[in-house]
Amino acid sequence: VQLQASGGGLVQPGGSLRLSCAASGSIFSIHDMNWYRRAPGKQRELVAGITSGGSKSYGDPVKGRFTISRDNAKNTVYLQMNSLKPEDTAVYHCNAAVETRTSYRSTVNDYWGQETQVTVSS
Numbered sequence: 001v002q003l004q005a006s007g008g009g010l011v012q013p014g015g016s017l018r019l020s021c022a023a024s025g026s027i028f029s030i031h032d033m034n035w036y037r038r039a040p041g042k043q044r045e046l047v048a049g050i051t052s053g054g055s056k057s058y059g060d061p062v063k064g065r066f067t068i069s070r071d072n073a074k075n076t077v078y079l080q081m082n083s084l085k086p087e088d089t090a091v092y093h094c095n096a097a098v099e100t101r102t103s104y105r106s107t108v109n110d111y112w113g114q115e116t117q118v119t120v121s122s
Contacts, residue, residue: 001025001098003113007079008092010119016082021094021113023075031097031108033070033077037090037118047092048079061087084120091115 007019023030034049048058048068056068067080077094094113099106 001027001100001109001111003094003096003111005092005094005113005116008116008118010121011084012122013084013086013120015084015120016080017084017118018081019079019092019094019116019118021077021096023096023098023111025098026100027075027098028101028106029099030072030075031099033068033097034095035068035077035079035092036095037088037092039087039090042090050077081118084118086120089118089120091117 002025003021003023005021007017009017011017031052032049035047036044037047038044046059047062048066050056050068050070065083070077093115096111097108098111099108
């Protein structure tokens, strides 16, 4: 199983970006999908999460500005980031709890996508 993230870049304050993270491989189903970020000199923090049923949660710094969504048919999670601020500058990465199955066992493991840089600067 692999997670491929895309969509980072440089944007001016107040601008928008959309991150995508697509899972591929021998996937039976995907449970929770999350976006994390790590700003320079800070610990990694949970930005947003979405369950397989579509329930969403957000970290306080991004509430009202970021929207997480998923397309289960494409095994993809998105993070729409609006009204971006310089303090949103960080490396972002996605995480998913992926269930794989064989004929005799079901296993759920956490997988991580590669980091994608988001820089908010004028």
